[in-house]
Structure formats: structure tokens, C-alpha cells
Amino acid sequence: MQTTAEVSGSGLDLIFKYIDEQQNEFVQELKEWVAIPSDSSDPQAWDKIVRMLNVTADKIKTLGGNVELADLGSQKMSNGQSVHLPPVILAELKKDPKKPTLCIYGHVDVQPAKKEDGWTTDPYTLTEINGNLYGRGASDNKGPVLAWLHAVEAYQSLKQELPVNIKFIIEGMEEAGSNGLDTLTEQRNMTFFSDVDYIVISDNIWISKKPALTYGTRGNCYFFVEVEGQKQDMHSGVFGGSIHEAMTDLIALLDSLVESSGHILIPAINEAVAPLTEEEKKRYQGIQFDLEVHKKDCGVTKFLFDTKEEILQHRWRYPSLSIHGIEGAFFETGTKTVIPRKVIGKFSIRLVPNMDPSEVEKQVTEYLHKVFAERNSPNQLKVTMPISAKPWLADVSDPQFVAGRRAVQTVFGVDPDLICEGSTIPIARNFQDVTGKSIMMLPIGGADDGEHSQNEKMSRSSYIQGTKLFAAFFYELSQLPHK
Ligand SMILES: C[C@H](N)C(=O)N[C@@H](Cc1c[nH]cn1)C(=O)O
Ligand SMILES: [Zn+2]
Ligand SMILES: [Zn+2]
Numbered sequence: 001m002q003t004t005a006e007v008s009g010s011g012l013d014l015i016f017k018y019i020d021e022q023q024n025e026f027v028q029e030l031k032e033w034v035a036i037p038s039d040s041s042d043p044q045a046w047d048k049i050v051r052m053l054n055v056t057a058d059k060i061k062t063l064g065g066n067v068e069l070a071d072l073g074s075q076k077m078s079n080g081q082s083v084h085l086p087p088v089i090l091a092e093l094k095k096d097p098k099k100p101t102l103c104i105y106g107h108v109d110v111q112p113a114k115k116e117d118g119w120t121t122d123p124y125t126l127t128e129i130n131g132n133l134y135g136r137g138a139s140d141n142k143g144p145v146l147a148w149l150h151a152v153e154a155y156q157s158l159k160q161e162l163p164v165n166i167k168f169i170i171e172g173m174e175e176a177g178s179n180g181l182d183t184l185t186e187q188r189n190m191t192f193f194s195d196v197d198y199i200v201i202s203d204n205i206w207i208s209k210k211p212a213l214t215y216g217t218r219g220n221c222y223f224f225v226e227v228e229g230q231k232q233d234m235h236s237g238v239f240g241g242s243i244h245e246a247m248t249d250l251i252a253l254l255d256s257l258v259e260s261s262g263h264i265l266i267p268a269i270n271e272a273v274a275p276l277t278e279e280e281k282k283r284y285q286g287i288q289f290d291l292e293v294h295k296k297d298c299g300v301t302k303f304l305f306d307t308k309e310e311i312l313q314h315r316w317r318y319p320s321l322s323i324h325g326i327e328g329a330f331f332e333t334g335t336k337t338v339i340p341r342k343v344i345g346k347f348s349i350r351l352v353p354n355m356d357p358s359e360v361e362k363q364v365t366e367y368l369h370k371v372f373a374e375r376n377s378p379n380q381l382k383v384t385m386p387i388s389a390k391p392w393l394a395d396v397s398d399p400q401f402v403a404g405r406r407a408v409q410t411v412f413g414v415d416p417d418l419i420c421e422g423s424t425i426p427i428a429r430n431f432q433d434v435t436g437k438s439i440m441m442l443p444i445g446g447a448d449d450g451e452h453s454q455n456e457k458m459s460r461s462s463y464i465q466g467t468k469l470f471a472a473f474f475y476e477l478s479q480l481p482h483k
Helices: 012-021 023-034 043-062 142-157 181-189 246-255 278-285 290-296 308-316 357-373 397-414 428-435 460-479
Strands: 067-071 075-078 082-084 088-092 101-107 127-129 132-134 164-169 198-201 212-217 219-228 320-327 343-352 380-389 417-421 438-441 457-459
Touching: 012 023, 012 142, 012 460, 023 043, 023 142, 023 460, 043 067, 043 088, 043 142, 043 164, 075 380, 082 438, 132 380, 132 460, 142 460, 181 428, 198 428, 212 397, 212 438, 219 246, 219 357, 246 320, 246 343, 246 357, 278 308, 290 308, 308 417, 343 357, 397 438, 397 460, 428 438, 457 460
Parallel strands: 101 164, 101 198, 198 438, 212 417
Antiparallel strands: 067 088, 075 082, 088 164, 127 132, 132 457, 219 343, 219 380, 320 343
């Protein structure tokens, strides 16, 4: 485990000692949270998200928080059905007008996980192996949310006054696009957000063993491409060769999207991308990122690009297109000889400054209809965009980054790298646009945590040192000149 620098004077040394001593209890609590399969991808399972939110709300109440479970109304699904969304936790600890107010955002929903996907251990049973805590949500994002709560708990248990006022926004739909939270943010801008000075998010990872502060994330546009053919699934021996097959149409459409070089083939999609400046180019050179280690973490022998700078640029500041799956396709083992009736291809495009989701939707839809028209297929094509999120970029001269840097120095004894995040925190840009508040990301997850993958984990060290980092961050924020 990394050593913690001396911080006598601020009382942090006692807090760090407490966190070290409590670590087994903190791991046990993470085990209880991971055991709730709060997968937001399946509306049938949203009751588990509600359970997870209730457990989180109860924990905040034990810290003396006032908790509201704010209703988000209903969401219309692609099949036309309306489903009631899980609520969002809006909470506040006792307030002192002399102190700055920090609002902590996190999520307690997770990506789907099944043991048979290739997990070594049961995804919903937190299992410690060689100092790593394996389980769905350990890193994304239950571990970091609990670390924030434990940082508060540490101050309270030692009867040390919290240096900042604290609010929480904890949601259960982040992995599904945070639908409804944008509207709630607008509704509560003049109330819940009015006295917030800083918003902090810990829902991403470092890119090396070096701690980092994150100043940008990519956005995301997620597409469904539905091709509907005959009235039911058919025998390929009887009908193959005489009908237009929905799956064949769909594969051609998906194949028209991206080249093997990673270049996106949809016209105009790259035109809005902010040009690379000389200053930005230089920034990449100083960042600690080892391509060989990255290859090992990914389990690949070759990347699309050969240099560290190119890989980081294509992760942070260029768009990418990924194909995720096909609903309605035959995917089990065996040799079923069927022509599927209807298939839905799923792909997403990560957005960078200055791309706009509504423009991208138009470009993608027009392009797919054009490619489809060239096939002269009588099948029905429908293109929809169930998730859209804009990219987010912060001003690194914001004082919150000073507090973040000092907290990293205190706990890890090094200066953090300033990094971006290739993935998306859908609500980040909304918080910025609607509230105008200072936003920073303070990740504690490791580069090899495997978020969304099999065997997702967070190391015990990241979890415990991360808790100390958050406790130190409260203190460093309180040391900034208060507006
Ligand atoms: C970065 C965060 N932990 C995360 O995984 N976000 C998801 C959110 C999302 C975007 N579109 C759909 N869900 C991600 O980037 O995939
Ligand atoms: Zn997350
Ligand atoms: Zn995620």
C-alpha cells in the first residue's frame, strides 16, 4: 500500500489512521453494496436499483443527512411502453453558511454481469484476491461512492468538524444515460444547486499508476438500427436465396460505419472536431502512460496507433464508433438455421468538443437511410438514438483543481497528471451548462480496473487511499478563498 505523507496540523493524520483501521469494515460494506445487482440496462430489474438507492439513502441518514428521493417520472421505451424511472437521491448534511459547499455526484447502478460471461468469481460476490476486490460496481461506481461516505464518516467518528458543507446527488440510471436527471437539474437549479460552490465526480479511472485529476470527458450518441423483414423467423433452407434478409441488410449497414483503421465513414462526422493546437499537442508528451503496460492491461498485441500521443488523442479528443450487439440475432451455441425476422443493431459514437448530439443524429440517420436505399431492400429500416450526452471540458485554472492537486500531494506524495476520460458521464455537461458551477473529476479507480468488463475490480489500496484522498480534498477545499 502507498504511504501517506505527514499532515499534522490539519487533523488529517488522525483521520487517515482511522481510515486504515476501519478498512475491513469499509470492504465489508462494499461487499453488501456489490451484492445488490442494480443493473440499469434492464427495466424489469429496476426494483433492485430502488433497493440500492434505499440502502444508499439509509447510509447517508446515518451520517445525519437530510435525504430526498426525487421522482423522475416515466421513460418511454423503444417498444412504446412507459416505465417509471428510479428516483434520484438529493441529500444534504448540516449546513454552516461560513463554509463552502461541495456537491458530490455518483451512481449506484451497474452494467450487466453474468458469471458465464467469463467472470472468474461471482460478479455480485465481492471477492478479494491478491489485494484486489473483484465484483461488478467495485470500481464503477459503488466503491468511489462509498469512499466519499466513509471520508465523511471518518471526520464524524473522530468528532472533527467537516471543513465543508456537503450535498450528494446519487442516481441509479447513469449507465443507461441518466434520463430525467437533466430535467431535475433544471428544476432544482435555483434551490438545491443555488448554494453549491463546487461539484465533484469520482466515476472514472487513472491512466497509469500516477494519480490524476480529470478535466474532460467524451460524450456519447447511442443508436438502434432496426431492420424488419418477413412476418416471422424462417427456415433458411426453404427461404434462403429468395427473400431479402433483415440480418444481411443490418450487417451491411453496420459494416458501412467504420473502417478497420477506426476512421468513421459517416460524412461530416469529423468536421466539427476541435482542431488540435500546438499547446494541446505538448500536453500529451508530459503524461505518464506506458503503451506496453496498456497493451498488457487490455490483453492485445497491437493498437490502431503506434505512439502514446496518438492513443491518448484518440481516447480523449477524437470521436470513435463502437458496435455493441445485435438484438434478435441467434447467438447461442449450436447451429440453428434460422433467418431472423427482425434485428436491432446497436452502436455508439463517442463525441468530442465541438460535436453536437442532434447534428450527429441527423448525420447518422441520413447516412444509414442512403446506404439502405442502395440495397433496394423491401425491408423496413428504423434508426433511433435512445441515449445522447454532450462532451464535457473544464477550465483547469479553476481553484477546485488547486485543492485536488494539494489533496493528491498530501495522500500520494506526487503531483497528479491532468487527464481526460474517453468514456462519458452523461450529466457532467448538463451540470456545467445549467448550474454554471465549478466541476472537477477526482478519480480513484486504477487503469486496469476493467470497468464494464469481466472481472471488474478495485484494489483495496485504491479504495482506502481514495477514501483518504477525499478526506484531504474536503480540507483543501476549505483552505481556498471562500467566495
Ligand atoms: C465513465 C462512467 N463510469 C461510465 O461508464 N459511463 C458510461 C455512461 C454511458 C454513456 N452512454 C451510455 N452510458 C459510459 O461511458 O459508457
Ligand atoms: Zn460510472
Ligand atoms: Zn460505467
